[in-house]
Amino acid sequence: MSSHDGDKDSISLQVTVYLAEKDLDTFFEALGSVFNQIASEPYCTLFEVYQSQEDKGQILMLKNWSSTREWLVDVGMRRPYLDEYHAITEPLFLRPKDTKILDRKGGKWSIVKKSNGQIWDGDDDGGHDESKIKGTKIVL
Incomplete structure (x- = not known):
């Protein structure tokens, strides 16, 4: 199996981050700077963002990919355009982000x-x- 076999592979990356409400504008501004770049990736089939009703600082990002886990981890999650986004947002996290990769x-x-x-x-x-x-x- 190659690192990407098209439609045979379909995975979901679910990332939950935890922020203080005062940092939400900064977070969403940084996310907005990369949202379309991520969505435009050839293997990205869905990108949605959710905000908890109980805790406004809890944000879930759901991205579906027609790729393998290996491609996502080794290539997709290492795109250079993500560096600035991570540099801005990660210091805002109240606790480590939760990341799950699931088979769709x-x-x-x-x-x-x-x-x-x-x-x-x-x-x-x-x-x-x-x-x-x-x-x-x-x-x-």
């Missing part, structure tokens, strides 16, 4: 409805403009 089940175990939000085909600047929302394909 996908196929019949995955669905995204248009009502879930924007669907980006990856051919533009990130699709943050409502006029660039694309239709969705539901996989059952």
Whole structure:
């Protein structure tokens, strides 16, 4: 098996960080500087960010990749454009980040409805403009 075998591999990287509420603006500004670069990676198939309702400083970043764990760890997570993001955000963490790499089940175990939000085909600047929302394909 090569370091990347296309559609055969599908993994999810889930990273939870813990911040003081006073540092959220700094964190989101730094994340915004790399969000589209990560989303534009050829093997990135999903990138979503969540914020805890109970603890606003708890942020979950969910990234799905059509790659192997080895590619993600050895290549994807070592992109030079991430260096500044890490330098800015890691000193803000109240405790070490939680990182999990999971095998995605996908196929019949995955669905995204248009009502879930924007669907980006990856051919533009990130699709943050409502006029660039694309239709969705539901996989059952």
